[in-house]
Amino acid sequence: MTDSLFAELGIIEPLCRALAAVDYQQPTPIQTQAIPQLLAGKDLLGIAQTGTGKTAAFAVPLLQRLAQAGPPAGADTVRALILAPTRELAIQIGEDFEAYGKHLNLRVATIFGGVGQNPQVSALRRGIDVLVATPGRLLDLVGQRLARLDKVSLLVLDEADRLLDMGFIRDVRRIVSGLPKARQSLLFSATMPDEVAALAREILRDPVRIDVSPKTVTVDLTDQHVVFVENGDKRHVLTKLLRTPAVTRAIVFTRTKHGANRVAEQLDRDGIAAEAIHGNKSQNARQRALESFKNGKTWVLVATDIAARGIDIDAVSHVFNFELPHEPESYVHRIGRTGRAGASGIAMSLCDSSERPRLRAIEKLIRRPISVMQVEIDASERAQAPVRAVQSASTRAAQPTSRRNRPTTSSRSGNVSGNGNRSPNADRSGNGNRSADGNRSANGNRSGNGSRSGSGNRSGSGAASSAPRRRRSPNQRGDDRSEIWSNR
Ligand code: AMP
Numbered sequence: 001m002t003d004s005l006f007a008e009l010g011i012i013e014p015l016c017r018a019l020a021a022v023d024y025q026q027p028t029p030i031q032t033q034a035i036p037q038l039l040a041g042k043d044l045l046g047i048a049q050t051g052t053g054k055t056a057a058f059a060v061p062l063l064q065r066l067a068q069a070g071p072p073a074g075a076d077t078v079r080a081l082i083l084a085p086t087r088e089l090a091i092q093i094g095e096d097f098e099a100y101g102k103h104l105n106l107r108v109a110t111i112f113g114g115v116g117q118n119p120q121v122s123a124l125r126r127g128i129d130v131l132v133a134t135p136g137r138l139l140d141l142v143g144q145r146l147a148r149l150d151k152v153s154l155l156v157l158d159e160a161d162r163l164l165d166m167g168f169i170r171d172v173r174r175i176v177s178g179l180p181k182a183r184q185s186l187l188f189s190a191t192m193p194d195e196v197a198a199l200a201r202e203i204l205r206d207p208v209r210i211d212v213s214p215k216t217v218t219v220d221l222t223d224q225h226v227v228f229v230e231n232g233d234k235r236h237v238l239t240k241l242l243r244t245p246a247v248t249r250a251i252v253f254t255r256t257k258h259g260a261n262r263v264a265e266q267l268d269r270d271g272i273a274a275e276a277i278h279g280n281k282s283q284n285a286r287q288r289a290l291e292s293f294k295n296g297k298t299w300v301l302v303a304t305d306i307a308a309r310g311i312d313i314d315a316v317s318h319v320f321n322f323e324l325p326h327e328p329e330s331y332v333h334r335i336g337r338t339g340r341a342g343a344s345g346i347a348m349s350l351c352d353s354s355e356r357p358r359l360r361a362i363e364k365l366i367r368r369p370i371s372v373m374q375v376e377i378d379a380s381e382r383a384q385a386p387v388r389a390v391q392s393a394s395t396r397a398a399q400p401t402s403r404r405n406r407p408t409t410s411s412r413s414g415n416v417s418g419n420g421n422r423s424p425n426a427d428r429s430g431n432g433n434r435s436a437d438g439n440r441s442a443n444g445n446r447s448g449n450g451s452r453s454g455s456g457n458r459s460g461s462g463a464a465s466s467a468p469r470r471r472r473s474p475n476q477r478g479d480d481r482s483e484i485w486s487n488r
Helices: 013-021 028-037 054-068 087-100 116-127 135-143 158-164 169-177 195-204 214-219 232-244 256-269 283-294 328-335 353-366 393-399 482-484
Strands: 044-048 076-084 107-111 127-135 154-157 186-191 208-209 224-230 250-253 274-277 300-303 318-321 343-349
Touching: 013 054, 013 087, 013 353, 028 054, 028 208, 044 054, 054 076, 054 087, 054 127, 054 154, 054 186, 076 087, 076 169, 087 107, 087 127, 087 195, 107 135, 116 135, 127 135, 127 318, 135 169, 154 195, 154 214, 154 393, 158 169, 158 186, 158 283, 158 318, 169 195, 186 195, 224 353, 232 256, 232 318, 232 343, 256 274, 274 283, 318 328, 328 353, 343 353
Parallel strands: 044 186, 044 208, 076 127, 076 154, 107 127, 154 186, 224 343, 250 300, 250 318, 274 300, 318 343
Antiparallel strands: none
C-alpha cells in the first residue's frame, strides 16, 4: 500500500486498505490539508459542508490516533466523542467510522433520541472507542449517570452551525464542560456565525483553520436554474421536469412537512415513484424511505431541509426546490445534495412571484445570478387529476412505489447498520437488512446488540422505538423543525 496517496499523508496500512475498499483513490483537498495536522495532534477549525469529504478528513486520523494510543476502551469508557445535530447525520458518521476502521479493533457506537436507551446504556457500560451522538440524548444519559465522558481525549463538533440553529449549543457547552481539558478538539461548520466563532474560541486551542468554502464547492459544481411559475402550476412543472430522461435520481425540497407529503402524493399519482422524508415520520419510516431511495426502488425523494440534512447519497442527478427556502444558506445546503465529491449536478428552483425576494437573497449569497429556464405547460398537462386528501405517512410508506422505477445507481452508504457489519462494497439492496415487521431501529440494532462483527468493529447503538420527548418551538413559518425536539 506504499503507493497510496493516503499513505503519503501518514495513514497506516489497515486504514489505507479500508479506504481502497470504498474506492477513495486520492484525498480530497480538505483531507490533504487536515490529515497531517490531525495526526500531529493539532486542534482544527474546518469551514466545510458535507460533500467535501470532511467526514473522512476527521474520521481517518482520529481512528489512527485511537489505534496507536493504547488499548481499546475499557468498561464505562468513551475515548472519542463526535457530536452531530441530527440522527441521520449521526448514523452516517457512525457508518463511515465503521467502514474506515474495519481493520482496526475499535468499538463504534451511535446514540440518539427517539429510540429506547437500554441498548445504548449497555454499549456505554462495555466501553466505546468512538461514540457518535446527538447532544440531547447524550446529555440525558450523562444526567442519569449512565454515560461517563471523563476519558474523552478526542472531540469533534460536526455541523456546528446546525447545532446552533437547532438550539443545541447550550447542551453542547454542558457536555464539553464535563470533558477533560487535555484533549484534541475539532469543530466543523459550513458557515461561521458569531456564536459558532465564539464556541470555537472556547473549545479549540490554537487551531489550524481550513476553509473549504461551501459557496465555491456548490456554485462551481452545480448547474443552477430557476423556473418562474405560478403556484398552481408548480406541480405540473415539477412532473414535467422529472420526466426528462436526464433526471436519474432526484431530491425535491419543500418547506413544510405537509408540503412534502402532498408533493410525494401528487408525484405518485402522476406515475413517479416518490417517498417523503420529514420530521413527522417515525425513525423507521425515514430509514426505509432513505433505503428505498439509495437502492433505487424509488428515484425521487421529497424532503424538508432538516430531514435532508446530512443525507449522503451519491449520484443524485438533480435537486429541485419546489419552494425556495427562507434562509438563503439552506439553498446552498440543498443544492449541495447534488454534485457531491467532485461530480457535477443540476439544481432547479421553482419560484412564484411571492418568492422573488428569497431568490434575490440567494443570488446575493452565492454572488451570481441563477439562469432562468422556460417551461411551458399545455392544457393537457394542466388537466391532470386534482389532489385528494393527503394520505398518512404510514399508508404511503407501505404502498408500492415502483410504478416507474429507474435503474439502480450506486450509492456510497451501505445498509444502515450499527452492528459493525457494513461492507462498503456489498450489494446495497438493503432488502435483507430490515425486519419483516419494519420494527428495526434506525441504526440496525434490534435487541442485545453490540455483537462483534467479523471485521472487528463492535457497536452498541440504540434500538427499540419509544416516544420522543416533546417540546415544540414557536415556529411561525411552519418549517420542519420537529427534529430539533425529536432528537432529544
Ligand atoms: P462528506 O463531505 O464527508 O459528506 O463526503 C462526501 C462524499 O464524498 C461521500 O460520499 C464520501 O464517501 C465521498 N468521499 C470522501 N472522501 C473521498 C475520497 N477521498 N475519494 C472519493 N470519495 C470520497
